[in-house]
Amino acid sequence: MDTTLEPAAPLTDTELARLDAYWRAANYLTVGQIYLLDNPLLREPLRPEHVKPRLLGHWGTSPGLNLIYAHLNRVVKARDLNAIYITGPGHGGPAIVANTWLEGTYSELHPSVSRDEAGMARLFRQFSFPGGIPSHVAPEVPGSIHEGGELGYSLMHAYGAAFDNPDLLVACVIGDGEAETGPLQGSWQSNVFNNPARDGAVLPILHLNGYKIANPTVLDRIPRDDLLTLLRGYGYRPYLVEGDEIGPVHQGLAGAFERALDEIAAIQRHARTTGDVSRPRWPVIVMRTPKGWTGPKKVDGVPVEGTFHAHQVPLHNVRRNSEHLRQLEAWLRSYQPEELFDATGAPVADVAALPPEGERRMSANPHANGGSVLRDLVLPDYRGYGVDVLRPGDPHSEATRVLGRWLRDVIRANPDRFRLFGPDEVESNRLNATFEATDRAFLAARREDDEHLGVDGRVVEVLSEHLCQGWLEGYLLTGRHGIFTSYEAFIHIVDSMVNQHAKWLKVTRGIPWRRPIASLNYLLSSHVWRQDHNGFSHQDPGFIDHVVNKKAEVVRVYLPPDANTLLCTMDHCLRSRHYINVVIAGKQPGPSWLGVEEAALHCRRGLGIWQWASNDEGVVPDVVLACAGDVPTMETLAAADLLRRHLPDLRVRVVNVVDLMRLQPESEHPHGLSDRQFDTVFTTDKPIVFAYHGYPMLIHRLTYRRTNHGNLHVRGYKEEGTTTTPFDMVMLNDLDRFHLVIDVIDRVPGLRTRAAHLRQTMVDERERCRDYTRRHGEDAPDIADWRWQPEAETNP
Amino acid sequence: MDTTLEPAAPLTDTELARLDAYWRAANYLTVGQIYLLDNPLLREPLRPEHVKPRLLGHWGTSPGLNLIYAHLNRVVKARDLNAIYITGPGHGGPAIVANTWLEGTYSELHPSVSRDEAGMARLFRQFSFPGGIPSHVAPEVPGSIHEGGELGYSLMHAYGAAFDNPDLLVACVIGDGEAETGPLQGSWQSNVFNNPARDGAVLPILHLNGYKIANPTVLDRIPRDDLLTLLRGYGYRPYLVEGDEIGPVHQGLAGAFERALDEIAAIQRHARTTGDVSRPRWPVIVMRTPKGWTGPKKVDGVPVEGTFHAHQVPLHNVRRNSEHLRQLEAWLRSYQPEELFDATGAPVADVAALPPEGERRMSANPHANGGSVLRDLVLPDYRGYGVDVLRPGDPHSEATRVLGRWLRDVIRANPDRFRLFGPDEVESNRLNATFEATDRAFLAARREDDEHLGVDGRVVEVLSEHLCQGWLEGYLLTGRHGIFTSYEAFIHIVDSMVNQHAKWLKVTRGIPWRRPIASLNYLLSSHVWRQDHNGFSHQDPGFIDHVVNKKAEVVRVYLPPDANTLLCTMDHCLRSRHYINVVIAGKQPGPSWLGVEEAALHCRRGLGIWQWASNDEGVVPDVVLACAGDVPTMETLAAADLLRRHLPDLRVRVVNVVDLMRLQPESEHPHGLSDRQFDTVFTTDKPIVFAYHGYPMLIHRLTYRRTNHGNLHVRGYKEEGTTTTPFDMVMLNDLDRFHLVIDVIDRVPGLRTRAAHLRQTMVDERERCRDYTRRHGEDAPDIADWRWQPEAETNP
Numbered sequence A, B: 001m002d003t004t005l006e007p008a009a010p011l012t013d014t015e016l017a018r019l020d021a022y023w024r025a026a027n028y029l030t031v032g033q034i035y036l037l038d039n040p041l042l043r044e045p046l047r048p049e050h051v052k053p054r055l056l057g058h059w060g061t062s063p064g065l066n067l068i069y070a071h072l073n074r075v076v077k078a079r080d081l082n083a084i085y086i087t088g089p090g091h092g093g094p095a096i097v098a099n100t101w102l103e104g105t106y107s108e109l110h111p112s113v114s115r116d117e118a119g120m121a122r123l124f125r126q127f128s129f130p131g132g133i134p135s136h137v138a139p140e141v142p143g144s145i146h147e148g149g150e151l152g153y154s155l156m157h158a159y160g161a162a163f164d165n166p167d168l169l170v171a172c173v174i175g176d177g178e179a180e181t182g183p184l185q186g187s188w189q190s191n192v193f194n195n196p197a198r199d200g201a202v203l204p205i206l207h208l209n210g211y212k213i214a215n216p217t218v219l220d221r222i223p224r225d226d227l228l229t230l231l232r233g234y235g236y237r238p239y240l241v242e243g244d245e246i247g248p249v250h251q252g253l254a255g256a257f258e259r260a261l262d263e264i265a266a267i268q269r270h271a272r273t274t275g276d277v278s279r280p281r282w283p284v285i286v287m288r289t290p291k292g293w294t295g296p297k298k299v300d301g302v303p304v305e306g307t308f309h310a311h312q313v314p315l316h317n318v319r320r321n322s323e324h325l326r327q328l329e330a331w332l333r334s335y336q337p338e339e340l341f342d343a344t345g346a347p348v349a350d351v352a353a354l355p356p357e358g359e360r361r362m363s364a365n366p367h368a369n370g371g372s373v374l375r376d377l378v379l380p381d382y383r384g385y386g387v388d389v390l391r392p393g394d395p396h397s398e399a400t401r402v403l404g405r406w407l408r409d410v411i412r413a414n415p416d417r418f419r420l421f422g423p424d425e426v427e428s429n430r431l432n433a434t435f436e437a438t439d440r441a442f443l444a445a446r447r448e449d450d451e452h453l454g455v456d457g458r459v460v461e462v463l464s465e466h467l468c469q470g471w472l473e474g475y476l477l478t479g480r481h482g483i484f485t486s487y488e489a490f491i492h493i494v495d496s497m498v499n500q501h502a503k504w505l506k507v508t509r510g511i512p513w514r515r516p517i518a519s520l521n522y523l524l525s526s527h528v529w530r531q532d533h534n535g536f537s538h539q540d541p542g543f544i545d546h547v548v549n550k551k552a553e554v555v556r557v558y559l560p561p562d563a564n565t566l567l568c569t570m571d572h573c574l575r576s577r578h579y580i581n582v583v584i585a586g587k588q589p590g591p592s593w594l595g596v597e598e599a600a601l602h603c604r605r606g607l608g609i610w611q612w613a614s615n616d617e618g619v620v621p622d623v624v625l626a627c628a629g630d631v632p633t634m635e636t637l638a639a640a641d642l643l644r645r646h647l648p649d650l651r652v653r654v655v656n657v658v659d660l661m662r663l664q665p666e667s668e669h670p671h672g673l674s675d676r677q678f679d680t681v682f683t684t685d686k687p688i689v690f691a692y693h694g695y696p697m698l699i700h701r702l703t704y705r706r707t708n709h710g711n712l713h714v715r716g717y718k719e720e721g722t723t724t725t726p727f728d729m730v731m732l733n734d735l736d737r738f739h740l741v742i743d744v745i746d747r748v749p750g751l752r753t754r755a756a757h758l759r760q761t762m763v764d765e766r767e768r769c770r771d772y773t774r775r776h777g778e779d780a781p782d783i784a785d786w787r788w789q790p791e792a793e794t795n796p
Ligand SMILES: Cc1ncc(C[n+]2csc(CCOP(=O)(O)OP(=O)(O)O)c2C)c(N)n1
Pocket: A060, A061, A089, A091, A149, A150, A151, A152, A174, A175, A176, A177, A178, A179, A181, A207, A209, A210, A211, A212, A213, A217, A291, A311, B423, B424, B463, B465, B487, B490, B493
């Protein structure tokens, strides 16, 4: 065995035997789950009907996962550690389930899957079986905060779990295939953000079994020195354990764990006693062992153990091929189950005694059931932070800047359970006030002239949307709270991660022992309409469409039109549980429409008629001007203003939508308005001109069942843009005030003839404004300085 | 100056002076673009009205980009290299534009932006100006294949461009902020897939200016040794050039380029002459210079040069603040424009002579305008690869396996311009036949028992969807062809990259000198309905919804229902240009419905009535059963079968949709059916029960303007799933044959009373089938073995 450790043999023979027995038991239970329907303890010779008809699961990764689990059990118990286990190759579900059963946790949660022969039979049968449990380390698996289905996020989840959990050890197994993904490679640098004094420790264990599905892995095939150099470059101290002889590997691995945990303890002790929290060199373990170790060496003449052929189900035709059947039986018996399980089918005392007890069991650690350790945030009353609105539209304010002041005090009030994550956009999104209360966490070198950089930051910034998302997920899943703030367009970078989290939330809702966790909150700013410094590549409001495909019970989308509604929305989001809240808000100065109390009412309604902007009180409106989003709201009000001036007889109703899900039918979304309410607001037969923040199609999609859908006309982003002025941007997409007036004229029966002049003026106005931008490089003053005038002042 | 080079001084004074003059010229033109409306050569004192009212752009990155560009120009010319320049920090648009103007390319393409004073004025004015050009290295910038708006993809684009371009040098500037992203970190390993004999060289230049937007960067703040160690671990040989004194930096950088290019030449010579193509240690240059170098040192007392404050526009109030105005003028004059431009405003001879000429200019390199070097694929006639269909549904075949045989021959016929990229799923997606023609590219260690691994593979597999996407983009953008094959669910990993590529395609369509490139083709298999080994985390058909938000003229979505339609679809996609083609197809054995000639007709139509499955010929149908996707099609035909047997009077029309965009109105999508055609197929008033592969909402979204939309009832994936049997999966989502029959009964007027018995039977059938899976772990034999029976055999 080749290792960078001075090879010691820390284990006594008894210890080694016990570890090995436990490992064999876990392996046995893993193979049993993949293959057996019955005859769990092989009390009789294996017959085809004992075997599942469909063999589904992944063997290859499992013996390695089991080996690491066994060794962790030993040291966690010996050192009385508070540890959780993250399984990067989550397809090794049967391995982790096997361990939870050996630890007893599984049977505590599912009494029918008892720790005896009958329970073992159920354990085997249910795996990857209709009505049973999934093949992955899914939410159903106790102790898991990481399903590992979509590979790449284990290490970021681990760090997220460790933040602000000083006593926690997060052991994180990373597949060598998984290690090829961008997100995983980007995760190594997380150690720059982990504070040895106030955060917990992450112990990465790179599982170098040499293969992914059908290919060798890069990290296994580059020179060994390069691999170790790479990890050193990332700031770690690697310990390599490699071999295919179990005795030496047990010794090597035990030695590596001892060393690594000693170092972690020393690092933490040093930081916590001396106050010197400069970035330490954390250990990482590299374990190079054969894929599918202890499985069939060859099948049908093809080498399997130690090759990619071990990835899924090495013997695939057991029911029909008697040689496969024989090999399966031999394989199972090679673990000597009779030594591992007693007459009742329970693990023998020696095996059962390896893992720690109670909540020290990794599968029973409360941190892995985040809701169970969740404490509410202390939230200052947001009303105290609102903008004083003198009259609608006055003053102008930067919504995110106003929010920043409240967030500053949220941070102050919750120094140990709230973080703000972002890809270097907290300042650019104008949440600067937060830096009055905290720094950005940064453990690498700092300089005197650095601003707001410290070892203790509640703000965590790295130019990686993946890390922001993954850290926050890990943080939430272990019972804390947070916000991810990003440019709107680039949040698509984490689309697939959001999918996985939404799926996690959906499934955990149905698992009684999983407690609700805090919501995943997005604050998306620098949105599509105000990408002043950038251009087309920065314009994409499609994240809303993406999340809306997920289960209605976990998704919420808010488009607060101004500062006070943003405050109120965020307060609501930070109180909510088990949702994905998407909040989109501007950072540029814009009109404040509603006082803070009105804002609260409006947000509670989710959508509402803005009476002060409408003139249809007591009568039937001729047209409904609806809007959602800050820029569309301003254009809508400007359009209402134009209509009021030029067509004073026209009865206009202005409706603003904050909570987009209100538009859906009740039957589709818990926030959905009843048809009756919807019809009351939007009428059943009047034209609706809807100015929407994102891709117009979504509004149709949400409302296509509503009575008045046929009269709905939506303006939004139609994928036109470049680096230009704000008003040019809305014009490029026909969302501007003039075009909205044209839309009204074109749609209100009878108006076309009567308002032909106005229509033509509107066309000319667009030309004039366009032309102005081309000449002067900015918006015409009447546009840039437009303010809402109360009606009295309009029609004196 | 500290560097790992033995510091030499390769430049003569004249060379250094010329380089520096060029650099100053580029910097001057950069600042001019950001600030000036007029007075481009500062012939008169700078006045507020010479300055743009909105100052938009990014200065910080620009001097570094210019410096690298200048040095590259020198060596490209000296060595007569065939080189392109990729700008990771694409927000440095004005820098690259400045260089293209100095090279003359810009004026050749835009004669009004001539290389004289008037042209310079236009160059300045148009930048980030309404009606002008974007602030990024967007498609409008000659020589760019990489906009760099969304950070992280420069290095993968570079490698993609280098593949199969043995003579090309791809210089790739990577921002140190960009280098924090997961995709970028995952890109370093690309050297494992780059063959020094048959691929070109990538020269990464890590631009360590220390900052991103408002934070220092990780790579700048970790110990210098760690950084170099990291790059060595990734298999590179790093050359570090650092300093803030321009003379030594010029010398150091020139030395680094000489060394790096010598090494590249030696590596290539060695591989190409000896045939030894083991993985070399490619050079990488690390350039550590101040952010915003040569810009204002301090503004309003705050340090700017060398800090993050230099990121955007250092002097932001020039029109109103006279001190800012003064500083701007001093800044501009510090470059000594009078030495750099002649009386006409053209670059002086010395400056103009630095860059190479003609197509050697990086901005004029034809590889960076991929369409201009694109050669068609030689495509074998797919008809020769089709499945012989005896009668509809017979035989069963694995669609992707059939396709694999054709792809094998596409690979054979196009050994230098076609590649298949995938995250280790080519085999699992059953495209194995390709390995009869080629290997997988892999330059790290290989073993004897490795399968289909070689230095020359047309298949490129790495467990990184990001790399697959980025490589393919780089490959396509430089005029070649390819396919990305992935599991359907995980293609969301690259959602944001697809956005960027779609935007690139949209914009380049409008740029006359940009020639169309080959389409970006996705083959998504292991789709939502057949995730047998996995479960819920692997089930997501939402990528279709994602792409459909992009401009209609660049997006195509195909759902071939069987092997022959898949063949025909792929043939079409590989011939197409400038699209994003999403093809979703199964890998599991399934019925072959159409012979290859029928398949060709059906695909050409895009959707059509399957007459052999319908019984409404010559009469009005009672119901339309529509379907899209392989699994929904099978369930629909099974439902038609049930209806035929149990309700022989019912007139059923079966419609299959291959080309999803046909459903949209003509006005929305170029493939859209006219309303007349649509109404003919789908009727204007009969119930339509639509069995769809993905989220049902999309079908509503595509058809909400059609006459008969009110009668449309869609079944699809409603986010329910786990590890279970195929039929249980469709039942979980109410997409199964029995439920479709129920839907018909519920919707055809008058049927509910008449068919109450059948409806109840269908409910019972679902129970029976569900129950069977729970007992036996597989689908009931009548389901698993169901075959379509021609009508004659049904009603003898
Ligand atoms: C992002 C992503 N892409 C592709 C897959 C398909 N996949 C499942 S397992 C696997 C190989 C994993 O290899 P490794 O991480 O080494 O795990 P192990 O060898 O321990 O099974 C792949 C590619 C996936 N699960 N996630």
